[in-house]
Amino acid sequence: MPVLAINGGPKHVSEGAVKPWPPITAEDERLVLESLRSDRHAWGPNCDALQKEFAAWNGNKFCWTTNSGTSALHMCVAASGAAAGDEIITPAYSWTSSVSCILHHGCVPVFVDIDFATANLDPAKIEAAISERTRAILVVHLHGLPCQMDAILDVARRHNLVVIEDCCQAHGALYRGTKVGKLGHCAAFSLNQNKMLTGGEGGLFVADDEEFHKRAQALVLFGDFREPVAQVGYHAYGLAYMYRNNDLSAAFARAQLQRLDTFIADARTLAEAVTAELRGTRGLILPVESGECRSNWYNYLIRVDPAACGYTGLGEELREAVLKAMQAEGAPVGVWQRRILPEMGAIRARDAYGNGYPWSAGRAGVDYHPSQFPEALRHVNTYFILGCLRTPNTVETARLVAQAIRKVMENLGELDVAAVAKTADRSLYERGWKQQR
Numbered sequence: 379m380p381v382l383a384i385n386g387g388p389k390h391v392s393e394g395a396v397k398p399w400p401p402i403t404a405e406d407e408r409l410v411l412e413s414l415r416s417d418r419h420a421w422g423p424n425c426d427a428l429q430k431e432f433a434a435w436n437g438n439k440f441c442w443t444t445n446s447g448t449s450a451l452h453m454c455v456a457a458s459g460a461a462a463g464d465e466i467i468t469p470a471y472s473w474t475s476s477v478s479c480i481l482h483h484g485c486v487p488v489f490v491d492i493d494f495a496t497a498n499l500d501p502a503k504i505e506a507a508i509s510e511r512t513r514a515i516l517v518v519h520l521h522g523l524p525c526q527m528d529a530i531l532d533v534a535r536r537h538n539l540v541v542i543e544d545c546c547q548a549h550g551a552l553y554r555g556t557k558v559g560k561l562g563h564c565a566a567f568s569l570n571q572n573k574m575l576t577g578g579e580g581g582l583f584v585a586d587d588e589e590f591h592k593r594a595q596a597l598v599l600f601g602d603f604r605e606p607v608a609q610v611g612y613h614a615y616g617l618a619y620m621y622r623n624n625d626l627s628a629a630f631a632r633a634q635l636q637r638l639d640t641f642i643a644d645a646r647t648l649a650e651a652v653t654a655e656l657r658g659t660r661g662l663i664l665p666v667e668s669g670e671c672r673s674n675w676y677n678y679l680i681r682v683d684p685a686a687c688g689y690t691g692l693g694e695e696l697r698e699a700v701l702k703a704m705q706a707e708g709a710p711v712g713v714w715q716r717r718i719l720p721e722m723g724a725i726r727a728r729d730a731y732g733n734g735y736p737w738s739a740g741r742a743g744v745d746y747h748p749s750q751f752p753e754a755l756r757h758v759n760t761y762f763i764l765g766c767l768r769t770p771n772t773v774e775t776a777r778l779v780a781q782a783i784r785k786v787m788e789n790l791g792e793l794d795v796a797a798v799a800k801t802a803d804r805s806l807y808e809r810g811w812k813q814q815r
Contacts, residue, residue: 380789382789382793385792389708391707392708393708396775400576405633410626424626428577428582428632433584436560438585440587440590442583442622444598449621452483453583455482455542457593458540458593459540462740465740466486466488468489469490470719472715476516481731484735486744487719487744488507488744489750496666496671501529501530504533512537514542515533515540515541517544519547519548522547522551525671541562542565543561543562545558546567546570547568547674549642559584560586563585566582567582568582569631574638575638575641578627578630597619598619642674642675645676664680665678675768676765677763678764678767687787695796697713697761698798699796701762704786708779709779709782710765710766710779711762711765718748718754720748720751
């Protein structure tokens, strides 16, 4: 039996074998340098061009490029027409931006548990979370896998709710042949360095309805400078948010957009190679992809099954030990978010801005006890991701990484799980994964 690298054996994936993302070409350098040498470094011609080009690529009528995916998500909440105290439903497990965008607009988040098989919002649990204050459903196409949108849209239509798509990880993912960002009322994409389409940093707001586009626009450039409208009441002026992108980042994103279809196709090929190598490995639950939900494979999501491993301790403990052993083998794996959203400090305290706001402006009885979200808790304690395994890496590299993962799972007997888990390096989260959006 091979000796695990964590125990002094040879490392399966050598240093430098996995190539970094994103690949940089002469076209990237040309467009960025042209922008740098111009006199338009804030909003400039590349921003305008990126909006038109991405709208055409994704099939949307309207697009704003922003300084982050989080900003674009806040613009979605503003576009929905939600006001202070209104409730917005979102999954119990996602990145913090999927709930902070709700808080930023003075709205109250209401969480719904996930479907464990997909790690996405469970449509069957949405209706029970709807109240007279509910304004919208914010769905997250997590790790590049689309949600079950037909069921979600059906609930939204029956209750007259806006559907916001968080597509920050899902560029080019398809639901029944339609790209995400075209299924709800408006959507947000990220251009963070890790994303399938990157500008280094930045985001994109898209919509097909002009009213949604106009309401979102209020947050792009100091919306409080708009002329007051004749009618009295709440008009969400924007309160001096400044969410526009810059020309340098837009230039980089434009160059990358030219190769986005190839990036997605390559990611699919590498994911298929990983699945073929890991299929049947005892103790692993591999990601699913139904015929109607086609992932862009932004991340390759894996769960550890303690029962199948014969482990009776804590799932999180086993996961941490397995993760450290795989990292020792050179596999680029990590944990992206270690807590469910109802466990965030501001949520638990019901006090995001002081004086109990925004809960004091709405329904105070929203329950956030983690026990209500058993599938999200099960997921967060057992999963890890294989991230950014895409261009310029090859099928051979994908197989090598998958073999490193399998090597650990096939030699779990070598691990003192409790001892390894206690010394597991969780700083990867602080160093890198927290910069996802």
